[in-house]
Amino acid sequence: MVNVVSEERVFVSRSLRVAIVGAGPAGIYAADFLCKADVPVDVDIFERMPAPFGLIRYGVAPDHPRIKGIVDALHRVLDKPGVRLFGNVDYGTDLKLDDLREFYDAVIFATGATQDRPLDIPGIDLDGSYGAADFVSWYDGHPSVPRTWPLHATSVAVLGVGNVALDISRVLAKSAEELLSTEIPDNVFTGLHGSAVTDVHVFGRRGPAQAKFTPLELRELDHSRHFEVVVDPEDIEFDDGSMAAIRGSKQVDMVVKTLQEWAIRDRRAHPRRLHLHFFHSPVEVLGTDGVVTGLRTERTELTGDGHVRGTGRFHDWDVQAVYRAVGYLPSHLAGLPFDHESGTVPHESGRVLDIDENQIEGVYVTGWIKRGPVGLIGHTKGDAAETVNSLLTDAPNMASAPQRHPGAVEEFLVARGITYTTWDGWLKLDAHERALGEQRGRQRLKVVDHEEMVHISRT
Structure with a gap:
């Protein structure tokens, strides 16, 4: 204490x-x-x-x-x-x-x-390029965001390898039915149920030993029966700086071991896939007529001290939406x-x-x-x-x-x-949301509309 x-x-x-x-x-x-x-x-x-x-x-x-x-x-x-x-x-x-x-x-x-921290690369403002904070606010039922979210893309890119990146990747890859036991509002369930996503590609510009997510967050990806996690064996690479990080942190060691296991296991037949890519630095969001049509990354390599440099080798990924999860501001x-x-x-x-x-x-x-x-x-x-x-x-x-x-x-x-509103008002709203959830066999059903929240709290 x-x-x-x-x-x-x-x-x-x-x-x-x-x-x-x-x-x-x-x-x-x-x-x-x-x-x-x-x-x-x-x-x-x-x-x-x-x-x-x-x-x-x-x-x-x-x-x-x-x-x-x-x-x-x-x-x-x-x-x-x-x-x-x-x-x-x-x-x-x-x-x-x-x-x-x-x-x-x-x-x-x-x-x-x-707010989302900006990412200054060409094409980041194209239609179909989104900030993680906005998407999180949508699926968490924040009153200040629209009730719908465009989920027409079959393949999406998530930029960043922190816990928020894993959260939004997991929500995109899961089936809506898997989330039905949670407190997601009806509009979020409806949106996710109609999602066309089959492949989610998560990109980190450095290696597995430099990933920012926690072991628990990472392992939770593998709990779904509706998508498989894919790691390219070529992305499992370490230098002296990486090995020092692994030896110096139990969490880093656990993350690396998990990724190594996933890289060598047999592929499973799932309709949806979540790909974890390392050593890929985003350089441009590609588009046609103002709409996202792809992502260009540059392959990076370790420099010996855990940092990376560009190799001059580029890859274009066929994605129709890009989510940047490079930090909040x-x-x-x-x-x-x-x-x-x-x-x-x-x-x-x-x-x-x-x-x-x-x-x-x-x-x-x-x-x-x-x-x-x-x-x-x-x-x-x-x-x-x-x-x-x-x-x-x-x-x-x-x-x-x-x-x-x-x-x-x-x-x-x-x-x-x-x-x-007051604390007593929250207790009223809390009871109301729990009652709505009980009717559906759920712990809670979150009220989304701002005015409705205030009205219930002050009634």
């Missing part, structure tokens, strides 16, 4: 009021550490969606019940008496930093990353400095820094907006502990918020005409 209580910390006599922007794992973990502090703390969490849980609800593939189980732990935090949830409140539109400073001594931003937050190259807010141990690298009093960051969109959900907990430690260390010298009464925030939101 991470200890966020410093023995040298000065006791704060008044109750500390903290706002957290973002009700995903990063924000909720921060709330949990605040509630366990050795000073009285009141925490309000602001979330732009009507429902909490962020990445867990809208960024994790529906066939990941193991990860979805994290919701139970997050639920217990939001159920604590010192924590309030204000959903359907959009920071930057409904309220800004100056507004929050009126009611809170400190503000923690935990807004995560929702956080968005610039109103009123805060932002490093556009890294996609993060400049900080020191979670303390936000201005352009002159001076601390902005009472403003903090945690999660992907702090460290960038890397690491697993569990890494977010250590992130939150560090930020909360910094906040609590600073607390004795913080300026007190002008309006400290908890009801003042609600009055402000009502005066602004903001139709916000």
Whole structure:
């Protein structure tokens, strides 16, 4: 357990009021550490969606019940008496930093990353070229995306070898019936049921020892009876740098061994195939009349230290859709400095820094907006502990918020005409979705429409 209580910390006599922007794992973990502090703390969490849980609800593939189980732990935090949830409140539109400073001594931003990192190659903007984040939002039933998705391609390319790349590849390759036991909305089932996909090609520019997915994510690919995983034996290649990575990491060793086993096993007769390609760097998305018709890759080779270089040998792949899964990118937050190259807010141990690298009093960051969109959900907990430690260390010298009464925030939101949702509202929506699922023999059926979510939450 991470200890966020410093023995040298000065006791704060008044109750500390903290706002957290973002009700995903990063924000909720921060709330949990605040509630366990050795000073009285009141925490309000602001979330732009009507429902909490962020990445867990809208960024994790529906066939990941193991990860979805994290919701139970997050639920217990939001159920604590010192924590309030204000959903359907959009920071930057409904309220800004100056507004929050009126009611809170400190503000923690935990807004995560929702955009796709761009990939600068010719043809990437053709019709049929998509960002992974958009596709994930669609199959996870995000209210802000269209209800349909074009799944006319028989062969698709996925660029990237991280866990997100495997998630979208697995969803594309699976039959819709395999996902029917999950919480996918009806429109997603209908779309996947009509999918024409027979082949999914996943491309990594480096080798198996440099792949970014985890062993568990990789092995889950082989659990489906409706597609087979194909690995080319020529792609199983290592140099000194690769061998050092294998010896130095149990996870890398497990990934490599799995890929080696798949490369030498006999092919199975399946109507769908998921191909894992290594040493292929995408150089151009090919198209005709503005529509994707293929992908051109350059074969790469190891340089001895685990890195690769181009060989000048190119291959054109017959695909009709391309999904880029090369990373997420956080968005610039109103009123805060932002490093556009890294996609993060400049900080020191979670303390936000201005352009002159001076601390902005009472403003903090945690999660992907702090460290960038890397690491697993569990890494977010250590992130939150560090930020909360910094906040609590600073607390004795913080300026007190002008309006400290908890009801003042609600009055402000009502005066602004903001139709916000609450924790009690989420419990209503949660019960409603579970009831819908029970009617179908499923654990949950997710409500997709934004207005319907708000209406159910506030009824």
